[in-house]
Amino acid sequence: MKIPTLETQRLRLIPPDETSFPLYEQFYTDAEASELYGGPISADQAWARLKADLGSWHLLGFGVWVIQLLSDNRRIGTCDFGKVTIGQEN
Numbered sequence: 381m382k383i384p385t386l387e388t389q390r391l392r393l394i395p396p397d398e399t400s401f402p403l404y405e406q407f408y409t410d411a412e413a414s415e416l417y418g419g420p421i422s423a424d425q426a427w428a429r430l431k432a433d434l435g436s437w438h439l440l441g442f443g444v445w446v447i448q449l450l451s452d453n454r455r456i457g458t459c460d461f462g463k464v465t466i467g468q469e470n
Contacts, residue, residue, distance in 0.1 A: 393445035404430045
């Protein structure tokens with residue numbers, strides 16, 4: 381399945397991939413940031429979460445996008461149709 385990329389004037393929603401891991405790790409290992417999403421979890425568990433998010437697209441036809449700013453290509457969080465998580469890639 382080809383995961384769609386969506387773009388607005390300021391943002392691009394891109395498929396997650398292995399380069400998204402620093403964003404996932406930062407968010408899910410931070411106790412305060414990830415509290416409502418089952419965190420904090422270990423880096424290994426954050427990697428498993430990324431794999432599950434990507435696998436959702438291929439198994440179910442929908443899933444999570446990574447939010448990328450068009451101004452500097454920085455990845456700032458993830459979203460799907462029901463939730464948004466914010467983190468910042470260093």
